[in-house]
Amino acid sequence: MKRLIISFFLLFNLLSVGAGVLLPGTVSAQAAKGVCGQGENPSFLSFPTWYKFLSQKEDPVTKKCDITFKIPDDAPKILLAVFDIILRVSGLAAVGFVIYGGFQYILSQGEPEQTKGAKSTILNAFIGLVIAMLATAVVNIIGRNIA
Numbered sequence: 001m002k003r004l005i006i007s008f009f010l011l012f013n014l015l016s017v018g019a020g021v022l023l024p025g026t027v028s029a030q031a032a033k034g035v036c037g038q039g040e041n042p043s044f045l046s047f048p049t050w051y052k053f054l055s056q057k058e059d060p061v062t063k064k065c066d067i068t069f070k071i072p073d074d075a076p077k078i079l080l081a082v083f084d085i086i087l088r089v090s091g092l093a094a095v096g097f098v099i100y101g102g103f104q105y106i107l108s109q110g111e112p113e114q115t116k117g118a119k120s121t122i123l124n125a126f127i128g129l130v131i132a133m134l135a136t137a138v139v140n141i142i143g144r145n146i147a
Helices: 004-033 071-105 112-146
Strands: 055-058 065-068
Touching: 055 071
Parallel strands: none
Antiparallel strands: 055 065
8 A cells, every 4th residue: 555655646746747847838838929818917826717728819909808709619618628627626626635634644643444544535635636637638638629
């Protein structure tokens, strides 16, 4: 069980480093282009906006972002962006459960049943975190391809 937790921890670190290396380049490239919602007004906690995959134009006079969409045609793009937000929130919840499981483990004081429950919480949270990270990557790839 200990090896399994360590291997998930290492996998999480590798995915985090990989995401940290790959994602900032695309975000800074978008900010350099002046895409609406990037640069001057970054989104809250780096959550994407609901109009992330829609066509956006910046009005040169007013410097405001104009978003154009048609409901039947652009509904999948909006749903993908909302799903991306939900996946990121679930990733934060998984991190919270890892911390909660850590506190459970510390407070178990060596009692076998409580220690087992804490390890189970941590393992399940890591599995959920990895799934949320991979699903977020898949949603972003699909969204960029249909946008």
